[in-house]
Amino acid sequence: MNTTTDSNQPAIEARGLRRSYGTGAAGFEAVRGVDLIVPRGTITALLGTNGAGKTSTMEVIEGLAPATAGEVRMLGMDPIKQRADVRRRTGVLLQASGFPGDLTVRETLEMWGATVSAARPVDEALEVLDLTHRAEVKMRSLSGGETRRVDLACTLTGDPDVVLLDEPTTGLDPESRREVWRLVEGLRERGATVLITTHYLDEAEALADRVEIMHGGRIVRSGTTAEIVSDHPSSIRFAHLAADSVLPDLSATSISRTGAHTVVETDDLQATLHELLGWAHQHCVRLDDLSADTASLEKVFLAIADGSADATTHDSTHQSTQLEGNNR
Amino acid sequence: MSITTPSSRAIGLTRANWRLMLRNRLTLAYGLILPLLPMLFLFSGTRGDDTIAMTSSTTVIFLLMLFPVYYNLLSMFVSRRDELVLKRLRTGEARDSELITSMAMPGVLITLVITLAAVMLGFPLGQQVPTNPILLLAVVLLGAGVFTALALWTAAWTRTAEAAQITSMPVILLASVGPMAPIFPESARRFVELTPGSAMDTLVRLSWFGYDDGSQLDFAATWGASSGPMLVLAAWVLIGWALARTYMHWEPRH
Structure with missing residues (x-):
């Protein structure tokens, strides 16, 4: 990788990143070969369950811990060897x-x-950060949310080009969360690059230009929310028909019966729903409790977390995203 | 864009640490009052008695090394590591050396101020002014370097600030064994003299009173006589920093 601060380079670039704790039988590899590119001027959300390796990855990118293997570049620089320039x-x-x-x-x-x-x-x-009225209060007397806001104020005080936020809204009330969201959006507007980890999928959907989903120390999904969701089927649910009812031959991915409901999964929700409703109308069948859901980031995330989705590395960008970003 | 420098960052952090020290009454009492208590020895015995004055002065310096320098840094480092303050500070522009300097500086400044106070308070009570004040200053600064390093080393195996009361014992022993050297047999005394406490004790007697194993030295002669114990202290600086560098950690271990 190049070591200059070429403005065409991604803000953050990680290749084959690995991080282990301990050695021998007690050893544990938290990060197992992460490739990550964060274009300049964008917000990228790093999602994952607890223990997925998000914070371990962030700490290597931040230069707080060395990688066991692989390389990281922040604005084209090594965050440990060129620490002073990177931190500035x-x-x-x-x-x-x-x-x-x-x-x-x-x-x-x-x-x-x-x-x-x-x-x-x-x-x-x-x-x-709306802390003026608390300026003379000792830190020990602040609430968790206020302390987090002071933390954020410190993070942003130097107008940084790259902002790394590890679960910034955990523990904040809904109003404070929205305030943080506005701040993060403001960072993008002024051209900063943001890498954010979060447990809140709505946060990722609201803020991020790109989403990276980690599982078991690897990035298993990568792309915009729409791209990631497009790989996951939509579903139609309705109460069971009579036992002897035969469903039409729907152009669906799968049909299954769970509990009292039939679930139809499809890659083309509109076409399958049209077929199903047409069949029901033609045969005078009433579909009780009918509902249709498009795929969501939450569904993809939960499917990866519970192991029902393919958890091998999968880039959903289809090469459509040029990693040039909005160069500052 | 105004760029920070190592000194500007260290000064900014030292200012905050100084403020924190002033707000901690226990630390202040240990740092400012306790080390001056041995000055009360000067009220006993004959006015101008060098033996009492030497006991008083060496004990003042010993307590300064142990409390404002060593124990203050040890407890500060461990509690801030535990509370993830150090981890947070390391995400900024300040380098590790600047963080350490800023944490050690308040204790070192108190040490210098109290040493000066001990000289000034002792004089009207019959205690002589230092024979070689430059050497005394060098001894205090070198000693502060040794005990700063030993504090960071001790912090490596100290999980909590409360545990520091126990884990600091080996270093307290290393410091306090020096003044007790005369009671050890000759064969053991050679090893005792290699401890930082013993070297400090000898050097304070030498620089303040010109005292060298029964003889009275003048300013010039104190330089030559100080080389041995100064080498011992310098070696401890190197050993201490090597140990600290190898074993210290900035985040709590679970």
């Missing part, structure tokens, strides 16, 4: 972190600001 242009929010409890919010931001190039004035940082 990066904002990091850890999944869990702390601040000295005896400092006030203002003093905490002053401390952090002293270590950040081009830090914005403390009053401005307080205002952006």
Whole structure:
């Protein structure tokens, strides 16, 4: 990989990334060959269940831990060997972190600001995160959500080009979550690149240009939400027909009976639904509890998590996404 | 764009750590009051008695090394590691060396201030001014380097700030065995003299009182006489930092 900061390069690039903990029988490989490209000026969500390897991957990208194997480039630079240059242009929010409890919010931001190039004035940082009224309160007296907002204020104080957010909204109330979403969208508007991990699928759907789903230390789905969802069938459900009823020959992926319902899975919801309703009308059959659901990110995610979906590496972009992004 | 420098980052962090130290009454008491208590020895015995003055001065420096420098850094490092403060700070531009410097600096500054206070308070009570103040300053700074490194090393096997009361024992022993050297048999004394506590004890007597194993030395002669124990201290700086570098960790181990 190139080591310059060419603006055509992706903001983040990882190749064959591996990270292990411990050695021998007690050893555990948390990241098992991750390839990841985050184009500049985009928001990419890294999804995965607990233990999927998201935070371990993030820590290697952040330069907090070395990779056991593979390579990472942040803005074309090695995050460990070129630490100073990378850190100057990066904002990091850890999944869990702390601040000295005896400092006030203002003093905490002053401390952090002293270590950040081009830090914005403390009053401005307080205002952006709606913390002005809590400026003189000690950190130990803040709620979990307020502490998270101070953490975010520190992350964003240097106007970073690349922002790495590890579960930024965990523990926040719905209103604060929306506020964080607005902030993240604001980052994209000013051309920053964001890599975000989250448990909330609605968050990924609302914010991300691209989604990477991790499972068992690997990225198993990659693409836009629409691309990922397009690989997953839609479903039609209705209450069981009489036992001797024979369904028509639907152009469906599969038909199964679960509990009291029949489930029809299809890649073409409109055509299959049309066929089914036509058949029912023609044969005067009433389809009770009829519902039709298009595939969703949640369905794909749950299918991967419970093992019912193919969990081998699968790029859903169909090569349609050029990784140039919006160069800054 | 204003770019931060190593010194600007270290100063900013030191300011915050200083503020935190001033807000911790227990740390302040251990750092500011306890080390000055041996000055009360000067009120006993004959005014100007060098033996009492030496006991007082060496104990002041010993307590300064143990509390504001060693124990303060050990408990600060362990508790902040435990609370993930250090992990958070490492995501910023500050380098590890700057984080360590900023955590050690408040204790070192207190040590310098209290040493100066001990000189100034001792003088009206009959204690002599240091024979070689430059050497005394070098000894205090070198000693601070040794005990800073040993604090980071101790932190490697200290899980919580409370556990530091136990895990600090080996270093406290290493520091306190020095003044007890005279009670050891000759064969053991040679090894005791290789401890940082013993080297500090000898060097404080030498730099402050010109005292070298019964003889009285002048300013110039103290330099030559200090080479042996200074080498011992320098070796401990290297050993301490090598141990700290090898074993210390910035995140809690579960």
